[in-house]
Amino acid sequence: MYKKKYFSNQSLKDLNTFRIDVTAKKIIFVKTIQSLINISKTCQSSKIPYIILGEGSNILFLENYAGVVIINRIKGIKIIEKKDSWLLYVFSGERWHDLVKLTLNLGILGLENLALVPGCIGSAAIQNIGAYGLEFKDICQYVDVLSLKNNTYTRIKKKFCKFSYRNSIFKKKYNHEHAIIGVGIKLSKLWHPIIFSSLENYINPKNLTAYKIFNTICTIRKKKIPNPKNIGNAGSFFKNPVITKKKAQQLIRLYKIPNYPQKNGLIKISGGWLIEHCSLKNIQIGDATIHKQQMLVLINKKSATAQEILKLAKIIHRSILKKFNISLKPEIDFIGQLGKIEPSKIFKIKNY
Structure with missing residues:
Protein backbone atom coordinates (compact mmCIF):
# COMPACT_ATOMS: atom_id res chain seq x y z
CA MET A 1 0.00 0.00 0.00
CA TYR A 2 2.79 2.43 0.86
CA LYS A 3 5.61 1.03 -1.22
CA LYS A 4 7.96 3.59 -2.65
CA LYS A 5 6.38 3.58 -6.10
CA TYR A 6 3.07 4.74 -4.58
CA PHE A 7 4.64 7.82 -3.05
CA SER A 8 4.34 11.14 -4.80
CA ASN A 9 5.13 14.54 -3.37
CA GLN A 10 1.88 16.14 -2.19
CA SER A 11 1.53 19.80 -1.28
CA LEU A 12 1.04 20.79 2.36
CA LYS A 13 0.46 24.47 1.57
CA ASP A 14 -3.27 24.33 2.34
CA LEU A 15 -2.75 22.11 5.41
CA ASN A 16 -0.55 24.45 7.45
CA THR A 17 -1.79 27.88 8.47
CA PHE A 18 1.59 29.49 7.78
CA ARG A 19 0.89 28.42 4.17
CA ILE A 20 4.47 27.30 3.69
CA ASP A 21 4.86 25.70 0.26
CA VAL A 22 6.35 22.34 1.23
CA THR A 23 5.43 18.76 0.43
CA ALA A 24 4.97 15.38 2.11
CA LYS A 25 5.53 12.04 0.48
CA LYS A 26 1.90 11.19 1.20
CA ILE A 27 -1.07 12.86 2.93
CA ILE A 28 -3.84 10.73 4.41
CA PHE A 29 -7.04 11.94 6.10
CA VAL A 30 -8.37 9.62 8.80
CA LYS A 31 -11.92 9.62 10.19
CA THR A 32 -11.74 6.57 12.46
CA ILE A 33 -9.43 5.34 15.19
CA GLN A 34 -8.96 2.05 13.38
CA SER A 35 -7.78 3.85 10.24
CA LEU A 36 -5.27 5.76 12.33
CA ILE A 37 -4.01 2.52 13.86
CA ASN A 38 -3.75 0.78 10.49
CA ILE A 39 -1.83 3.60 8.82
CA SER A 40 0.58 4.07 11.72
CA LYS A 41 1.27 0.33 11.84
CA THR A 42 2.01 0.26 8.12
CA CYS A 43 4.39 3.18 8.48
CA GLN A 44 6.12 1.59 11.46
CA SER A 45 6.58 -1.78 9.76
CA SER A 46 7.88 -0.09 6.60
CA LYS A 47 10.07 2.31 8.61
CA ILE A 48 8.37 5.31 7.04
CA PRO A 49 8.28 8.47 9.19
CA TYR A 50 4.84 9.87 9.97
CA ILE A 51 3.29 12.71 11.91
CA ILE A 52 -0.29 13.46 12.94
CA LEU A 53 -1.75 16.92 12.37
CA GLY A 54 -5.10 18.56 12.98
CA GLU A 55 -5.55 22.02 11.45
CA GLY A 56 -1.79 22.62 11.09
CA SER A 57 -2.25 25.79 13.11
CA ASN A 58 0.71 25.68 15.48
CA ILE A 59 3.57 24.46 13.33
CA LEU A 60 6.29 25.58 10.98
CA PHE A 61 7.50 23.12 8.33
CA LEU A 62 11.18 23.87 7.86
CA GLU A 63 11.52 21.72 4.74
CA ASN A 64 9.76 19.03 2.73
CA TYR A 65 8.59 16.16 4.93
CA ALA A 66 10.02 12.77 3.95
CA GLY A 67 7.09 10.67 5.13
CA VAL A 68 3.34 10.42 5.68
CA VAL A 69 1.30 13.26 7.13
CA ILE A 70 -1.85 11.91 8.80
CA ILE A 71 -4.63 14.48 9.09
CA ASN A 72 -6.87 13.75 12.08
CA ARG A 73 -10.57 14.07 11.28
CA ILE A 74 -11.82 11.73 14.01
CA LYS A 75 -14.96 13.55 15.16
CA GLY A 76 -17.79 13.24 17.61
CA ILE A 77 -19.16 15.00 20.70
CA LYS A 78 -20.99 13.31 23.57
CA ILE A 79 -22.81 15.39 26.19
CA ILE A 80 -24.09 14.18 29.56
CA GLU A 81 -26.17 16.43 31.78
CA LYS A 82 -25.60 16.22 35.52
CA LYS A 83 -27.40 18.07 38.30
CA ASP A 84 -24.78 20.80 38.62
CA SER A 85 -22.67 20.41 35.49
CA TRP A 86 -22.29 19.31 31.90
CA LEU A 87 -19.86 16.54 31.02
CA LEU A 88 -18.52 16.56 27.47
CA TYR A 89 -16.48 13.97 25.65
CA VAL A 90 -14.95 15.42 22.50
CA PHE A 91 -12.95 13.49 19.93
CA SER A 92 -9.62 14.98 18.99
CA GLY A 93 -10.39 15.82 15.34
CA GLU A 94 -13.14 18.31 16.21
CA ARG A 95 -12.31 21.98 15.62
CA TRP A 96 -12.03 23.90 18.88
CA HIS A 97 -13.98 26.97 17.77
CA ASP A 98 -16.81 24.76 16.48
CA LEU A 99 -17.07 23.25 19.98
CA VAL A 100 -17.25 26.73 21.55
CA LYS A 101 -20.08 27.75 19.18
CA LEU A 102 -21.96 24.49 19.67
CA THR A 103 -21.93 24.64 23.45
CA LEU A 104 -23.06 28.26 23.49
CA ASN A 105 -25.93 27.47 21.14
CA LEU A 106 -26.98 24.63 23.46
CA GLY A 107 -26.91 26.92 26.48
CA ILE A 108 -23.78 25.26 27.88
CA LEU A 109 -21.61 28.11 29.06
CA GLY A 110 -17.98 28.42 30.05
CA LEU A 111 -15.89 28.16 26.87
CA GLU A 112 -16.64 31.62 25.48
CA ASN A 113 -13.28 33.11 26.52
CA LEU A 114 -11.55 30.66 24.19
CA ALA A 115 -13.49 31.76 21.11
CA LEU A 116 -11.63 31.73 17.79
CA VAL A 117 -8.62 29.86 19.15
CA PRO A 118 -7.47 27.92 16.08
CA GLY A 119 -6.80 24.20 15.87
CA CYS A 120 -8.45 20.95 16.92
CA ILE A 121 -9.27 19.44 20.30
CA GLY A 122 -6.12 17.33 20.37
CA SER A 123 -3.97 20.42 19.92
CA ALA A 124 -5.91 22.20 22.67
CA ALA A 125 -4.74 19.57 25.15
CA ILE A 126 -1.16 19.44 23.88
CA GLN A 127 -0.75 23.22 23.96
CA ASN A 128 -2.95 23.87 27.00
CA ILE A 129 -4.51 26.66 24.94
CA GLY A 130 -5.49 29.79 26.78
CA ALA A 131 -6.90 33.27 26.24
CA TYR A 132 -8.47 36.06 28.25
CA GLY A 133 -8.10 34.43 31.65
CA LEU A 134 -9.12 30.86 30.75
CA GLU A 135 -6.92 27.86 29.92
CA PHE A 136 -7.78 24.38 28.73
CA LYS A 137 -6.64 22.93 32.07
CA ASP A 138 -9.39 24.91 33.82
CA ILE A 139 -12.13 22.88 32.14
CA CYS A 140 -10.34 19.58 31.43
CA GLN A 141 -11.15 16.42 33.39
CA TYR A 142 -8.96 13.94 31.53
CA VAL A 143 -7.31 13.15 28.21
CA ASP A 144 -7.50 9.80 26.40
CA VAL A 145 -4.24 8.78 24.69
CA LEU A 146 -3.68 5.88 22.30
CA SER A 147 -0.29 4.20 22.08
CA LEU A 148 0.32 3.54 18.40
CA LYS A 149 3.02 1.07 19.34
CA ASN A 150 0.83 -1.46 21.15
CA ASN A 151 -2.76 -0.13 20.63
CA THR A 152 -3.40 0.46 24.33
CA TYR A 153 -5.47 3.32 25.70
CA THR A 154 -4.52 5.43 28.69
CA ARG A 155 -6.88 7.86 30.40
CA ILE A 156 -4.78 10.59 31.99
CA LYS A 157 -6.53 12.62 34.65
CA LYS A 158 -5.95 16.37 34.66
CA LYS A 159 -3.65 16.35 37.70
CA PHE A 160 -1.24 14.07 35.82
CA CYS A 161 -1.27 16.06 32.56
CA LYS A 162 1.37 18.49 33.86
CA PHE A 163 -0.42 21.44 32.36
CA SER A 164 1.46 24.73 32.46
CA TYR A 165 1.62 27.83 30.31
CA ARG A 166 1.31 26.51 26.72
CA ASN A 167 2.70 23.18 27.79
CA SER A 168 1.69 19.69 28.92
CA ILE A 169 2.94 16.14 29.30
CA PHE A 170 1.74 15.50 25.73
CA LYS A 171 4.59 17.57 24.29
CA LYS A 172 7.20 15.22 25.70
CA LYS A 173 6.29 11.83 27.20
CA TYR A 174 3.21 11.19 25.07
CA ASN A 175 4.51 12.77 21.89
CA HIS A 176 6.25 10.08 19.85
CA GLU A 177 4.07 7.13 18.73
CA HIS A 178 1.07 8.39 20.71
CA ALA A 179 -2.15 10.08 19.62
CA ILE A 180 -4.73 11.96 21.62
CA ILE A 181 -8.10 10.39 20.86
CA GLY A 182 -10.46 12.49 22.97
CA VAL A 183 -10.80 14.73 26.00
CA GLY A 184 -13.22 15.00 28.88
CA ILE A 185 -14.50 18.49 29.70
CA LYS A 186 -16.58 19.58 32.69
CA LEU A 187 -18.55 22.83 32.66
CA SER A 188 -20.47 24.04 35.68
CA LYS A 189 -24.11 25.04 35.29
CA LEU A 190 -23.39 27.90 37.67
CA TRP A 191 -21.86 30.33 35.20
CA HIS A 192 -19.31 32.88 36.37
CA PRO A 193 -18.03 35.31 33.73
CA ILE A 194 -14.26 35.68 33.43
CA ILE A 195 -13.37 39.30 32.72
CA PHE A 196 -9.65 39.40 32.03
CA SER A 197 -7.97 42.78 32.47
CA SER A 198 -7.56 43.32 28.72
CA LEU A 199 -11.33 42.88 28.26
CA GLU A 200 -12.40 45.49 30.80
CA ASN A 201 -12.36 48.35 28.29
CA TYR A 202 -14.52 46.40 25.83
CA ILE A 203 -17.22 44.91 28.03
CA ASN A 204 -20.01 46.57 30.01
CA PRO A 205 -20.44 44.57 33.25
CA LYS A 206 -24.16 45.35 33.24
CA ASN A 207 -26.39 42.64 31.74
CA LEU A 208 -23.32 40.60 30.93
CA THR A 209 -23.88 37.33 29.05
CA ALA A 210 -21.65 34.59 27.68
CA TYR A 211 -22.72 35.61 24.17
CA LYS A 212 -21.49 39.17 24.75
CA ILE A 213 -18.11 37.87 25.91
CA PHE A 214 -17.96 35.50 22.91
CA ASN A 215 -18.81 38.23 20.39
CA THR A 216 -16.41 40.72 21.97
CA ILE A 217 -13.50 38.28 21.94
CA CYS A 218 -14.24 37.28 18.33
CA THR A 219 -14.16 40.96 17.34
CA ILE A 220 -10.88 41.59 19.18
CA ARG A 221 -9.15 38.50 17.82
CA LYS A 222 -10.21 39.25 14.23
CA LYS A 223 -8.59 42.70 14.57
CA LYS A 224 -5.42 41.46 16.28
CA ILE A 225 -4.75 38.15 14.51
Whole structure:
Protein backbone atom coordinates (compact mmCIF):
# COMPACT_ATOMS: atom_id res chain seq x y z
CA MET A 1 0.00 0.00 0.00
CA TYR A 2 2.79 2.43 0.86
CA LYS A 3 5.61 1.03 -1.22
CA LYS A 4 7.96 3.59 -2.65
CA LYS A 5 6.38 3.58 -6.10
CA TYR A 6 3.07 4.74 -4.58
CA PHE A 7 4.64 7.82 -3.05
CA SER A 8 4.34 11.14 -4.80
CA ASN A 9 5.13 14.54 -3.37
CA GLN A 10 1.88 16.14 -2.19
CA SER A 11 1.53 19.80 -1.28
CA LEU A 12 1.04 20.79 2.36
CA LYS A 13 0.46 24.47 1.57
CA ASP A 14 -3.27 24.33 2.34
CA LEU A 15 -2.75 22.11 5.41
CA ASN A 16 -0.55 24.45 7.45
CA THR A 17 -1.79 27.88 8.47
CA PHE A 18 1.59 29.49 7.78
CA ARG A 19 0.89 28.42 4.17
CA ILE A 20 4.47 27.30 3.69
CA ASP A 21 4.86 25.70 0.26
CA VAL A 22 6.35 22.34 1.23
CA THR A 23 5.43 18.76 0.43
CA ALA A 24 4.97 15.38 2.11
CA LYS A 25 5.53 12.04 0.48
CA LYS A 26 1.90 11.19 1.20
CA ILE A 27 -1.07 12.86 2.93
CA ILE A 28 -3.84 10.73 4.41
CA PHE A 29 -7.04 11.94 6.10
CA VAL A 30 -8.37 9.62 8.80
CA LYS A 31 -11.92 9.62 10.19
CA THR A 32 -11.74 6.57 12.46
CA ILE A 33 -9.43 5.34 15.19
CA GLN A 34 -8.96 2.05 13.38
CA SER A 35 -7.78 3.85 10.24
CA LEU A 36 -5.27 5.76 12.33
CA ILE A 37 -4.01 2.52 13.86
CA ASN A 38 -3.75 0.78 10.49
CA ILE A 39 -1.83 3.60 8.82
CA SER A 40 0.58 4.07 11.72
CA LYS A 41 1.27 0.33 11.84
CA THR A 42 2.01 0.26 8.12
CA CYS A 43 4.39 3.18 8.48
CA GLN A 44 6.12 1.59 11.46
CA SER A 45 6.58 -1.78 9.76
CA SER A 46 7.88 -0.09 6.60
CA LYS A 47 10.07 2.31 8.61
CA ILE A 48 8.37 5.31 7.04
CA PRO A 49 8.28 8.47 9.19
CA TYR A 50 4.84 9.87 9.97
CA ILE A 51 3.29 12.71 11.91
CA ILE A 52 -0.29 13.46 12.94
CA LEU A 53 -1.75 16.92 12.37
CA GLY A 54 -5.10 18.56 12.98
CA GLU A 55 -5.55 22.02 11.45
CA GLY A 56 -1.79 22.62 11.09
CA SER A 57 -2.25 25.79 13.11
CA ASN A 58 0.71 25.68 15.48
CA ILE A 59 3.57 24.46 13.33
CA LEU A 60 6.29 25.58 10.98
CA PHE A 61 7.50 23.12 8.33
CA LEU A 62 11.18 23.87 7.86
CA GLU A 63 11.52 21.72 4.74
CA ASN A 64 9.76 19.03 2.73
CA TYR A 65 8.59 16.16 4.93
CA ALA A 66 10.02 12.77 3.95
CA GLY A 67 7.09 10.67 5.13
CA VAL A 68 3.34 10.42 5.68
CA VAL A 69 1.30 13.26 7.13
CA ILE A 70 -1.85 11.91 8.80
CA ILE A 71 -4.63 14.48 9.09
CA ASN A 72 -6.87 13.75 12.08
CA ARG A 73 -10.57 14.07 11.28
CA ILE A 74 -11.82 11.73 14.01
CA LYS A 75 -14.96 13.55 15.16
CA GLY A 76 -17.79 13.24 17.61
CA ILE A 77 -19.16 15.00 20.70
CA LYS A 78 -20.99 13.31 23.57
CA ILE A 79 -22.81 15.39 26.19
CA ILE A 80 -24.09 14.18 29.56
CA GLU A 81 -26.17 16.43 31.78
CA LYS A 82 -25.60 16.22 35.52
CA LYS A 83 -27.40 18.07 38.30
CA ASP A 84 -24.78 20.80 38.62
CA SER A 85 -22.67 20.41 35.49
CA TRP A 86 -22.29 19.31 31.90
CA LEU A 87 -19.86 16.54 31.02
CA LEU A 88 -18.52 16.56 27.47
CA TYR A 89 -16.48 13.97 25.65
CA VAL A 90 -14.95 15.42 22.50
CA PHE A 91 -12.95 13.49 19.93
CA SER A 92 -9.62 14.98 18.99
CA GLY A 93 -10.39 15.82 15.34
CA GLU A 94 -13.14 18.31 16.21
CA ARG A 95 -12.31 21.98 15.62
CA TRP A 96 -12.03 23.90 18.88
CA HIS A 97 -13.98 26.97 17.77
CA ASP A 98 -16.81 24.76 16.48
CA LEU A 99 -17.07 23.25 19.98
CA VAL A 100 -17.25 26.73 21.55
CA LYS A 101 -20.08 27.75 19.18
CA LEU A 102 -21.96 24.49 19.67
CA THR A 103 -21.93 24.64 23.45
CA LEU A 104 -23.06 28.26 23.49
CA ASN A 105 -25.93 27.47 21.14
CA LEU A 106 -26.98 24.63 23.46
CA GLY A 107 -26.91 26.92 26.48
CA ILE A 108 -23.78 25.26 27.88
CA LEU A 109 -21.61 28.11 29.06
CA GLY A 110 -17.98 28.42 30.05
CA LEU A 111 -15.89 28.16 26.87
CA GLU A 112 -16.64 31.62 25.48
CA ASN A 113 -13.28 33.11 26.52
CA LEU A 114 -11.55 30.66 24.19
CA ALA A 115 -13.49 31.76 21.11
CA LEU A 116 -11.63 31.73 17.79
CA VAL A 117 -8.62 29.86 19.15
CA PRO A 118 -7.47 27.92 16.08
CA GLY A 119 -6.80 24.20 15.87
CA CYS A 120 -8.45 20.95 16.92
CA ILE A 121 -9.27 19.44 20.30
CA GLY A 122 -6.12 17.33 20.37
CA SER A 123 -3.97 20.42 19.92
CA ALA A 124 -5.91 22.20 22.67
CA ALA A 125 -4.74 19.57 25.15
CA ILE A 126 -1.16 19.44 23.88
CA GLN A 127 -0.75 23.22 23.96
CA ASN A 128 -2.95 23.87 27.00
CA ILE A 129 -4.51 26.66 24.94
CA GLY A 130 -5.49 29.79 26.78
CA ALA A 131 -6.90 33.27 26.24
CA TYR A 132 -8.47 36.06 28.25
CA GLY A 133 -8.10 34.43 31.65
CA LEU A 134 -9.12 30.86 30.75
CA GLU A 135 -6.92 27.86 29.92
CA PHE A 136 -7.78 24.38 28.73
CA LYS A 137 -6.64 22.93 32.07
CA ASP A 138 -9.39 24.91 33.82
CA ILE A 139 -12.13 22.88 32.14
CA CYS A 140 -10.34 19.58 31.43
CA GLN A 141 -11.15 16.42 33.39
CA TYR A 142 -8.96 13.94 31.53
CA VAL A 143 -7.31 13.15 28.21
CA ASP A 144 -7.50 9.80 26.40
CA VAL A 145 -4.24 8.78 24.69
CA LEU A 146 -3.68 5.88 22.30
CA SER A 147 -0.29 4.20 22.08
CA LEU A 148 0.32 3.54 18.40
CA LYS A 149 3.02 1.07 19.34
CA ASN A 150 0.83 -1.46 21.15
CA ASN A 151 -2.76 -0.13 20.63
CA THR A 152 -3.40 0.46 24.33
CA TYR A 153 -5.47 3.32 25.70
CA THR A 154 -4.52 5.43 28.69
CA ARG A 155 -6.88 7.86 30.40
CA ILE A 156 -4.78 10.59 31.99
CA LYS A 157 -6.53 12.62 34.65
CA LYS A 158 -5.95 16.37 34.66
CA LYS A 159 -3.65 16.35 37.70
CA PHE A 160 -1.24 14.07 35.82
CA CYS A 161 -1.27 16.06 32.56
CA LYS A 162 1.37 18.49 33.86
CA PHE A 163 -0.42 21.44 32.36
CA SER A 164 1.46 24.73 32.46
CA TYR A 165 1.62 27.83 30.31
CA ARG A 166 1.31 26.51 26.72
CA ASN A 167 2.70 23.18 27.79
CA SER A 168 1.69 19.69 28.92
CA ILE A 169 2.94 16.14 29.30
CA PHE A 170 1.74 15.50 25.73
CA LYS A 171 4.59 17.57 24.29
CA LYS A 172 7.20 15.22 25.70
CA LYS A 173 6.29 11.83 27.20
CA TYR A 174 3.21 11.19 25.07
CA ASN A 175 4.51 12.77 21.89
CA HIS A 176 6.25 10.08 19.85
CA GLU A 177 4.07 7.13 18.73
CA HIS A 178 1.07 8.39 20.71
CA ALA A 179 -2.15 10.08 19.62
CA ILE A 180 -4.73 11.96 21.62
CA ILE A 181 -8.10 10.39 20.86
CA GLY A 182 -10.46 12.49 22.97
CA VAL A 183 -10.80 14.73 26.00
CA GLY A 184 -13.22 15.00 28.88
CA ILE A 185 -14.50 18.49 29.70
CA LYS A 186 -16.58 19.58 32.69
CA LEU A 187 -18.55 22.83 32.66
CA SER A 188 -20.47 24.04 35.68
CA LYS A 189 -24.11 25.04 35.29
CA LEU A 190 -23.39 27.90 37.67
CA TRP A 191 -21.86 30.33 35.20
CA HIS A 192 -19.31 32.88 36.37
CA PRO A 193 -18.03 35.31 33.73
CA ILE A 194 -14.26 35.68 33.43
CA ILE A 195 -13.37 39.30 32.72
CA PHE A 196 -9.65 39.40 32.03
CA SER A 197 -7.97 42.78 32.47
CA SER A 198 -7.56 43.32 28.72
CA LEU A 199 -11.33 42.88 28.26
CA GLU A 200 -12.40 45.49 30.80
CA ASN A 201 -12.36 48.35 28.29
CA TYR A 202 -14.52 46.40 25.83
CA ILE A 203 -17.22 44.91 28.03
CA ASN A 204 -20.01 46.57 30.01
CA PRO A 205 -20.44 44.57 33.25
CA LYS A 206 -24.16 45.35 33.24
CA ASN A 207 -26.39 42.64 31.74
CA LEU A 208 -23.32 40.60 30.93
CA THR A 209 -23.88 37.33 29.05
CA ALA A 210 -21.65 34.59 27.68
CA TYR A 211 -22.72 35.61 24.17
CA LYS A 212 -21.49 39.17 24.75
CA ILE A 213 -18.11 37.87 25.91
CA PHE A 214 -17.96 35.50 22.91
CA ASN A 215 -18.81 38.23 20.39
CA THR A 216 -16.41 40.72 21.97
CA ILE A 217 -13.50 38.28 21.94
CA CYS A 218 -14.24 37.28 18.33
CA THR A 219 -14.16 40.96 17.34
CA ILE A 220 -10.88 41.59 19.18
CA ARG A 221 -9.15 38.50 17.82
CA LYS A 222 -10.21 39.25 14.23
CA LYS A 223 -8.59 42.70 14.57
CA LYS A 224 -5.42 41.46 16.28
CA ILE A 225 -4.75 38.15 14.51
CA PRO A 226 -5.04 37.85 10.71
CA ASN A 227 -7.17 35.13 9.14
CA PRO A 228 -4.69 32.48 7.95
CA LYS A 229 -6.82 31.94 4.86
CA ASN A 230 -5.80 35.44 3.79
CA ILE A 231 -2.43 35.92 5.51
CA GLY A 232 -0.34 32.95 6.56
CA ASN A 233 0.40 32.76 10.28
CA ALA A 234 0.41 30.33 13.20
CA GLY A 235 -0.91 32.69 15.86
CA SER A 236 1.62 33.69 18.49
CA PHE A 237 5.04 32.53 17.37
CA PHE A 238 6.57 33.15 20.80
CA LYS A 239 5.17 32.73 24.30
CA ASN A 240 4.78 35.65 26.67
CA PRO A 241 7.78 35.32 29.02
CA VAL A 242 7.11 34.14 32.57
CA ILE A 243 9.88 35.39 34.84
CA THR A 244 10.72 35.72 38.53
CA LYS A 245 9.18 38.51 40.57
CA LYS A 246 12.64 39.95 41.27
CA LYS A 247 13.56 40.15 37.60
CA ALA A 248 10.12 41.54 36.72
CA GLN A 249 10.45 44.29 39.31
CA GLN A 250 13.83 45.27 37.90
CA LEU A 251 12.37 45.58 34.39
CA ILE A 252 9.23 47.37 35.55
CA ARG A 253 11.38 49.98 37.29
CA LEU A 254 13.16 50.65 33.99
CA TYR A 255 10.20 50.22 31.61
CA LYS A 256 6.42 50.29 31.89
CA ILE A 257 6.04 46.68 30.76
CA PRO A 258 2.51 45.19 30.92
CA ASN A 259 2.72 42.44 33.52
CA TYR A 260 0.42 39.82 35.01
CA PRO A 261 1.14 38.12 38.37
CA GLN A 262 0.72 34.33 38.28
CA LYS A 263 -0.60 32.02 40.98
CA ASN A 264 2.85 30.43 41.40
CA GLY A 265 4.45 33.77 42.32
CA LEU A 266 6.04 34.32 38.91
CA ILE A 267 5.21 37.26 36.66
CA LYS A 268 4.08 37.02 33.04
CA ILE A 269 5.11 39.98 30.90
CA SER A 270 4.06 41.02 27.42
CA GLY A 271 6.29 39.51 24.75
CA GLY A 272 4.64 41.75 22.16
CA TRP A 273 5.68 44.83 24.16
CA LEU A 274 9.28 43.59 24.25
CA ILE A 275 9.33 43.17 20.45
CA GLU A 276 7.72 46.55 19.85
CA HIS A 277 10.31 48.27 22.05
CA CYS A 278 13.28 46.69 20.28
CA SER A 279 12.72 48.70 17.08
CA LEU A 280 11.66 45.53 15.24
CA LYS A 281 8.18 46.63 14.22
CA ASN A 282 8.99 47.26 10.54
CA ILE A 283 11.54 44.51 9.96
CA GLN A 284 10.87 42.23 6.97
CA ILE A 285 12.80 39.24 5.64
CA GLY A 286 11.52 38.39 2.18
CA ASP A 287 7.77 37.99 2.67
CA ALA A 288 8.12 37.29 6.40
CA THR A 289 7.31 40.12 8.78
CA ILE A 290 5.72 41.00 12.13
CA HIS A 291 1.99 41.62 12.36
CA LYS A 292 1.41 45.25 13.28
CA GLN A 293 -1.58 44.62 15.57
CA GLN A 294 0.00 41.75 17.51
CA MET A 295 3.78 41.71 17.76
CA LEU A 296 4.01 38.04 18.79
CA VAL A 297 2.44 36.99 15.48
CA LEU A 298 4.81 36.49 12.54
CA ILE A 299 3.14 36.48 9.15
CA ASN A 300 3.71 35.19 5.65
CA LYS A 301 2.60 38.14 3.51
CA LYS A 302 2.49 36.11 0.33
CA SER A 303 5.17 33.54 -0.44
CA ALA A 304 7.61 33.54 2.47
CA THR A 305 9.81 30.49 2.91
CA ALA A 306 10.28 28.72 6.20
CA GLN A 307 13.88 29.91 6.27
CA GLU A 308 12.78 33.55 5.94
CA ILE A 309 10.35 33.16 8.85
CA LEU A 310 13.01 31.39 10.89
CA LYS A 311 15.59 34.09 10.15
CA LEU A 312 13.10 36.75 11.29
CA ALA A 313 12.35 34.77 14.47
CA LYS A 314 16.06 34.44 15.27
CA ILE A 315 16.60 38.19 14.85
CA ILE A 316 13.73 38.84 17.26
CA HIS A 317 15.06 36.28 19.72
CA ARG A 318 18.60 37.74 19.69
CA SER A 319 17.34 41.32 20.00
CA ILE A 320 15.16 40.59 23.05
CA LEU A 321 17.95 38.61 24.69
CA LYS A 322 20.46 41.41 24.14
CA LYS A 323 18.25 44.29 25.36
CA PHE A 324 16.20 42.68 28.14
CA ASN A 325 18.19 39.50 28.95
CA ILE A 326 15.04 37.47 28.29
CA SER A 327 15.06 34.36 26.09
CA LEU A 328 11.75 34.16 24.22
CA LYS A 329 10.45 30.62 23.90
CA PRO A 330 8.66 29.56 20.71
CA GLU A 331 5.03 28.56 21.09
CA ILE A 332 4.93 26.67 17.80
CA ASP A 333 6.39 23.28 16.84
CA PHE A 334 9.11 22.98 14.21
CA ILE A 335 8.95 20.10 11.75
CA GLY A 336 11.94 19.00 9.74
CA GLN A 337 12.44 16.33 7.11
CA LEU A 338 11.93 13.45 9.55
CA GLY A 339 9.72 14.98 12.26
CA LYS A 340 9.67 17.48 15.10
CA ILE A 341 12.82 19.39 16.00
CA GLU A 342 13.39 20.65 19.53
CA PRO A 343 13.36 24.47 19.73
CA SER A 344 16.53 24.32 21.82
CA LYS A 345 18.33 23.06 18.70
CA ILE A 346 17.16 26.10 16.75
CA PHE A 347 17.33 28.82 19.40
CA LYS A 348 19.70 29.09 22.32
CA ILE A 349 17.02 28.75 24.99
CA LYS A 350 17.87 28.34 28.66
CA ASN A 351 15.90 25.73 30.64
CA TYR A 352 13.52 25.05 27.77
